[in-house]
Amino acid sequence: MTEPTRSHPDEIVIGLVSISDRASSGVYEDKGLPALEAWLGQALASPWRVEKRLIADEPEQISAALIELVDTFGCDLVLTTGGTGPARRDVTPEATLAVGTKEMPGFGEQMRQISLNFVPTAILSRQVAVIRETAGHAGLIINLPGQPKSIQETLEGLRDETGAVKVPGIFAAVPYCIDLIGGPYVTTHEQVVAAFRPKSARRVPPA
Numbered sequence: 625m626t627e628p629t630r631s632h633p634d635e636i637v638i639g640l641v642s643i644s645d646r647a648s649s650g651v652y653e654d655k656g657l658p659a660l661e662a663w664l665g666q667a668l669a670s671p672w673r674v675e676k677r678l679i680a681d682e683p684e685q686i687s688a689a690l691i692e693l694v695d696t697f698g699c700d701l702v703l704t705t706g707g708t709g710p711a712r713r714d715v716t717p718e719a720t721l722a723v724g725t726k727e728m729p730g731f732g733e734q735m736r737q738i739s740l741n742f743v744p745t746a747i748l749s750r751q752v753a754v755i756r757e758t759a760g761h762a763g764l765i766i767n768l769p770g771q772p773k774s775i776q777e778t779l780e781g782l783r784d785e786t787g788a789v790k791v792p793g794i795f796a797a798v799p800y801c802i803d804l805i806g807g808p809y810v811t812t813h814e815q816v817v818a819a820f821r822p823k824s825a826r827r828v829p830p831a
């Protein structure tokens with residue numbers, strides 16, 4: 625894959641993957657993809673488009689979806705939800721590590737820290753993040769837990785009663801990571817999540 629065709633130079637292409645045996649077989653309605661899309665709609669200030677998949681907890685299907693999204697669709701970022709726990713069929717971290725060329729352990733570490741503010745079972749999520757690099761492109765892949773409310777919790781973090789950020793969500797670090805792997809310049813709405821970039825990496829706003 626070379627870089628994807630973007631409708632705007634700053635457009636980010638995002639893959640969304642909901643991994644659930646029951647949602648993918650119609651036992652319950654999938655709430656993962658709508659929650660991911662709704663959160664991105666509130667958070668992103670720069671242009672974006674998504675490519676979505678709903679699949680079962682099958683390692684081959686998960687790895688194949690991740691490869692297709694990064695290599696064929698040119699996704700700069702892929703967010704997965706589900707399958708990160710200790711149950712026998714929870715295999716999302718293994719399937720993600722299998723397609724990564726670099727592991728990014730900080731994302732999983734920070735998400736477990738954030739989630740501990742919401743549930744004591746946060747440590748049961750084995751979520752990981754990786755970068756998948758091909759000859760002409762790279763994509764950041766991040767696992768989120770399956771509980772739909774955990775999507776906002778981990779991406780956005782936690783605020784106190786005055787609205788001040790108590791624990792930063794992991795999305796604060798995503799735009800700069802996308803810069804570093806050669807992707808588009810992503811901006812966010814600060815009232816949802818303030819993206820952090822070192823001063824030298826900030827785009828100077830037009831006068």
Ligand SMILES: Nc1ncnc2c1ncn2[C@@H]1O[C@H](COP(=O)(O)OP(=O)(O)OP(=O)(O)O)[C@@H](O)[C@H]1O
Pocket residue numbers: 642643644645646647652653654655656657681706707708709711769770771772
């Ligand atoms: N895609 C989804 N849509 C709606 N709710 C979900 C989804 N995925 C998970 N949940 C909810 O979060 C809980 C924990 O998610 P988890 O990924 O551990 O599911 P699970 O028990 O492995 O089952 P399944 O893979 O069939 O969703 C589920 O029991 C369900 O209530």
Ligand SMILES: Nc1nc2c(c(=O)[nH]1)N[C@H]1C(S)=C(S)[C@@H](COP(=O)(O)O)O[C@H]1N2
Pocket residue numbers: 705706707708709710714738739742743745746747748749750768769770771773774775777778
């Ligand atoms: N923010 C947040 N993190 C969370 C949760 C949650 O509700 N909110 N649920 C935990 C639970 S109960 C489990 S078992 C693990 C793994 O969930 P998964 O298998 O659905 O990915 O995520 C944990 N992390």
